[in-house]
Amino acid sequence: MIEVNGLTKRYGDVLAVNDLTFTVRPGHVTGFLGPNGAGKSTTLRMVLGLNRPTAGTSTVDGRPFAHRQAGLHHVGALLDAGDVHPGHSAAAHLSALARGNGLPRRRVREVLEEVGLAGVARRRVGGFSLGMRQRLGIATALLGDPPVLLFDEPVNGLDPEGVRWVRGLFRGLAAEGRTVLVSSHLMSEMENTADRLVVIGRGELIADETVAEFAARGTRADVAVRTPDPASLAAVLTRAGASVRADGGDSLMVTGLTAARIGELAFEHRILLRELAPRTASLEEAFMELTADRADYLAGDRR
Numbered sequence: 001m002i003e004v005n006g007l008t009k010r011y012g013d014v015l016a017v018n019d020l021t022f023t024v025r026p027g028h029v030t031g032f033l034g035p036n037g038a039g040k041s042t043t044l045r046m047v048l049g050l051n052r053p054t055a056g057t058s059t060v061d062g063r064p065f066a067h068r069q070a071g072l073h074h075v076g077a078l079l080d081a082g083d084v085h086p087g088h089s090a091a092a093h094l095s096a097l098a099r100g101n102g103l104p105r106r107r108v109r110e111v112l113e114e115v116g117l118a119g120v121a122r123r124r125v126g127g128f129s130l131g132m133r134q135r136l137g138i139a140t141a142l143l144g145d146p147p148v149l150l151f152d153e154p155v156n157g158l159d160p161e162g163v164r165w166v167r168g169l170f171r172g173l174a175a176e177g178r179t180v181l182v183s184s185h186l187m188s189e190m191e192n193t194a195d196r197l198v199v200i201g202r203g204e205l206i207a208d209e210t211v212a213e214f215a216a217r218g219t220r221a222d223v224a225v226r227t228p229d230p231a232s233l234a235a236v237l238t239r240a241g242a243s244v245r246a247d248g249g250d251s252l253m254v255t256g257l258t259a260a261r262i263g264e265l266a267f268e269h270r271i272l273l274r275e276l277a278p279r280t281a282s283l284e285e286a287f288m289e290l291t292a293d294r295a296d297y298l299a300g301d302r303r
C-alpha cells in the first residue's frame with residue numbers, strides 16, 4: 001500500500017505537485033495519469049525518497065520509503081530506462097544490484113528470462129534499443145521480488161507485442177496481491193491495463209477511483225439515430241424536449257431522451273428507424289475533458 005498525504009513540491013516558482021493525497025492499494029494495477037508536466041515523475045520520486053517534498057508525506061506499507069533498509073526487497077521501480085551504464089551487460093548490471101541488495105544470483109537469470117532478455121544477457125546495454133532498455137528496467141524492478149512496484153511510463157519504446165506482454169505482467173503482479181502503480185500520459189495505455197486510476201493535472205488530484213467510475217464521468221447521453229425521414233423525426237423529438245443535431249444526411253444526434261423513448265416516439269409517429277445507438281464517451285474523451293484546463297502544453301488556442 002502506498003499512501004500519499006498532502007504531498008507538495010515546489011521548484012522555485014513552479015508548483016510541480018500541489019497538496020496531493022491518494023492511496024494505492026495492493027491487488028490492483030493503478031494507473032497514474034496526467035498530461036505532460038502534470039507532476040507524475042516528481043510524485044514517484046518523492047515516494048521513493050529521491051526528492052524531498054516541500055510539504056506532506058508519503059509512506060509505503062506505513063513507513064517512509066527512505067527509512068527502509070530492505071531496498072529492492074521492498075519496492076521495485078522503473079524510473080528512467082536510460083539510467084544504466086552503456087558499457088555494462090544486462091547480466092552485469094543486474095548482478096551488481098543483486099550483490100548490493102543481498103539477493104541470490106539466480107534472481108538475475110530468472111528476471112532476464114521473465115522480461116525476454118535472456119538471449120542478450122551478455123551484450124552491452126549501450127547497443128540496446130529503447131524497448132530492450134525498458135525491459136531491462138522492468139527486470140531491475142522485479143529483481144528483489146518486491147510487494148510494491150512503481151513504473152514510470154514503462155510502455156515507451158515497446159512494440160505492440162511488448163505492450164501486450166507488459167500489460168499481462170502488471171496484471172499478473174497485481175493478481176499475486178502486489179501493489180502496482182504505473183504512470184502514463186496516455187489513457188489508451190491504461191484502458192486495458194489498470195483497474196484503478198489516479199489522475200492529476202498541474203500537480204493537483206483530479207480523480208482517484210476505478211476505471212469504471214472514471215468512464216462514467218465522461219459518459220454522454222447522446223443517441224445516434226438513422227432514419228429515411230430525419231426532418232419529421234427531428235420535429236417529433238424536439239417537441240418531446242430533446243436537442244437534435246442533424247448532419248444533412250439520414251443521421252441525427254439526439255441529446256436529452258433515452259434510446260428507448262426515441263424508439264417509442266418514432267413508433268407512435270410511424271417513422272422508420274434504421275439505427276438507434278446510445279453513445280458513451282470513451283475513457284480517452286473523459287480524460288481529455290477532465291484534464292483540458294489543467295494541461296500545461298496545448299497546441300493551438302485551447303489554453
Ligand SMILES: Nc1ncnc2c1ncn2[C@@H]1O[C@H](COP(=O)(O)OP(=O)(O)OP(=O)(O)O)[C@@H](O)[C@H]1O
Pocket residue numbers: 011014015016034035036037038039040041042043185
Ligand atoms: N528538477 C526540476 N527543477 C525544476 N522544475 C522541475 C524539476 N523537475 C520537474 N520540474 C517541473 O515540475 C513539473 C512537473 O514535472 P514532472 O516531470 O513531474 O511531470 P510529469 O507528469 O512526469 O510529466 P511527463 O509526462 O512530461 O514526464 C513540470 O513543470 C516540470 O517542468
